[in-house]
Amino acid sequence: xxxxxxxxxxxxxxxxxxxxxxxxxxSINLQKNEVVGIVGHNGAGKSTLIKILSGALPKDTGSxxxxxxxxxxxxxxxxxxxxxETIYQDLALAGNLDVASNFFLGNEKSRFFFLRNxxxxxxxxxxxxxxxxxxxxxxxxxxFLSGGQRQAIAIGRAIYNKAKVLIMDEPTAAxxxxxxxxxxxxxxxxxxxxxxxxxxSHDIHDVFDFxxxxxxxxxxxxxxxxxxxxVTKDDVVSLIIKGTK
Amino acid sequence: MGSLIxxxxxxxxxxxxxxxVERFSVGVGTELANPWYWALAGSVLIGLLAGTxxxxxxxxxxxxxxxxxxxxxxxxxxxxxxxxxxxxISGFNEAYRWIGQGKIGMVPIPVIIFLVFIVLCHIVxxxxxxxRYIYSVGGNPEAARLSGxxxxxxxxxxxxxxxxxxxxxxxxxxxxxxxxxxxxxMGYELNVIAVxxxxxxxxxxxxxxxxxxxxxxxxxxxxxxxxxxxxVSSYIQQIIIGIILILAVTFDKFSNSVRQV
Numbered sequence: 230x231x232x233x234x235x236x237x238x239x240x241x242x243x244x245x246x247x248x249x250x251x252x253x254x255x256s257i258n259l260q261k262n263e264v265v266g267i268v269g270h271n272g273a274g275k276s277t278l279i280k281i282l283s284g285a286l287p288k289d290t291g292s293x294x295x296x297x298x299x300x301x302x303x304x305x306x307x308x309x310x311x312x313x314e315t316i317y318q319d320l321a322l323a324g325n326l327d328v329a330s331n332f333f334l335g336n337e338k339s340r341f342f343f344l345r346n347x348x349x350x351x352x353x354x355x356x357x358x359x360x361x362x363x364x365x366x367x368x369x370x371x372x373f374l375s376g377g378q379r380q381a382i383a384i385g386r387a388i389y390n391k392a393k394v395l396i397m398d399e400p401t402a403a404x405x406x407x408x409x410x411x412x413x414x415x416x417x418x419x420x421x422x423x424x425x426x427x428x429x430s431h432d433i434h435d436v437f438d439f440x441x442x443x444x445x446x447x448x449x450x451x452x453x454x455x456x457x458x459x460v461t462k463d464d465v466v467s468l469i470i471k472g473t474k
Numbered sequence: 475m476g477s478l479i480x481x482x483x484x485x486x487x488x489x490x491x492x493x494x495v496e497r498f499s500v501g502v503g504t505e506l507a508n509p510w511y512w513a514l515a516g517s518v519l520i521g522l523l524a525g526t527x528x529x530x531x532x533x534x535x536x537x538x539x540x541x542x543x544x545x546x547x548x549x550x551x552x553x554x555x556x557x558x559x560x561x562x563i564s565g566f567n568e569a570y571r572w573i574g575q576g577k578i579g580m581v582p583i584p585v586i587i588f589l590v591f592i593v594l595c596h597i598v599x600x601x602x603x604x605x606r607y608i609y610s611v612g613g614n615p616e617a618a619r620l621s622g623x624x625x626x627x628x629x630x631x632x633x634x635x636x637x638x639x640x641x642x643x644x645x646x647x648x649x650x651x652x653x654x655x656x657x658x659x660m661g662y663e664l665n666v667i668a669v670x671x672x673x674x675x676x677x678x679x680x681x682x683x684x685x686x687x688x689x690x691x692x693x694x695x696x697x698x699x700x701x702x703x704x705x706v707s708s709y710i711q712q713i714i715i716g717i718i719l720i721l722a723v724t725f726d727k728f729s730n731s732v733r734q735v
Contacts, residue, residue, distance in 0.1 A: 305622045322614070322617055323618065324613055325609060325680035339602075344601055
């Protein structure tokens with residue numbers, strides 16, 4: 230039988246904040262073309278886990294392997310250089326900047342310190358049009374765009390940076406029904422592009438719609454990882470609440 | 475950074491006069507122990523140091539920015555008074571004064587220096603990666619951090635640049651007035667805030683530009699001159715400036731909340 234090709238392996242991760250254990254011995258992995266949902270109550274450790282993978286927080290102990298190579302992720306830029314892109318719940322966009330500036334934030338294209346504004350605008354426009362996202366003006370600050378458009382910018386940025394691993398933290402939480410559906414389509418598109426996705430969501434329907442496997446966290450511990458076709462929504466809800474099916 | 479202007483100007487003057495013992499040479503003569511560029515270097519160096527201290531306190535020690543500013547306001551003014559013993563240091567030679575009072579053709583030297591720096595700042599802010607980082611850190615520091623930008627470095631560097639410009643301005647002021655004194659720059663803090671806010675800079679961060687600031691400064695200058703020409707009492711002028719500041723910040727707050735709806 231062929232061994233699964235993991236792009237991410239997080240093994241025995243521990244993390245504490247001032248003595249409070251946020252993660253206890255959590256191990257989770259991700260393959261290409263796979264969406265793994267991470268669910269749990271508030272404070273279950275979901276965000277802490279993805280912040281460790283995205284370089285926003287250091288882990289206390291444990292190991293992380295990216296494409297079977299052990300790595301120490303020092304900061305978000307380091308994670309991004311390794312192909313790990315994160316789309317945060319609060320979008321991590323600078324609302325005062327325009328589409329292109331956000332699209333290339335932290336990864337600006339320049340020549341002798343000078344920004345290549347025209348190039349960046351054209352590239353961001355191209356990628357977003359390929360994603361079938363219609364933005365009337367690329368020059369306005371993104372504060373003036375809808376939640377769906379802003380989410381699309383964050384996803385487009387990840388695609389443009391050739392992400393191998395995409396972490397999506399509540400990608401549809403702040404969106405209306407139509408916008409959420411659009412983001413759902415994008416997730417399905419991404420699955421076909423050799424990208425592995427960690428999806429954090431409170432919405433059990435989203436999790437079942439998009440995820441191949443579901444990891445359930447409770448009080449910082451990994452309760453179970455289920456194949457989504459083999460469990461029911463009630464099973465997962467029961468695991469979230471009680472820790473057992 | 476009004477009090478830092480006083481301190482930087484005094485340090486420059488002390489260096490020009492050849493040290494603390496020789497500093498009280500009011501009307502004694504204009505011969506200097508050291509050339510003007512040593513005074514300029516000293517003035518700028520103090521500005522750079524103060525900017526670094528402020529930036530490090532805010533980013534690394536996590537002291538709120540307004541506390542650092544208010545603390546600095548008192549500490550730098552006190553140091554300036556200590557250095558000058560409360561009195562002015564005046565009487566500089568022609569080369570020194572030329573920086574503040576000289577002209578090239580019809581254009582005063584301070585105006586030329588001002589133009590050079592506004593062009594430079596405009597280019598840096600609008601066209602460089604560093605400028606883009608400044609706006610992103612101002613607009614959403616967390617987004618900037620998560621995008622891999624070293625926000626502490628950006629914040630410290632902006633304080634250092636401000637310190638440098640304060641040191642330069644202090645030297646020009648002392649050269650223009652042919653005097654450096656501990657009460658120089660009194661109340662400049664509020665004037666600066668009013669000018670930049672009127673010019674479209676947001677006190678909440680991430681918005682503003684050099685052109686707007688120049689327009690703000692011009693409007694403010696016209697207003698101040700107009701009030702003087704209309705023979706309005708200086709007490710009432712202060713009231714008017716205070717009201718303009720409050721109105722400008724109110725407008726900024728209002729426009730900021732409209733953007734977030």
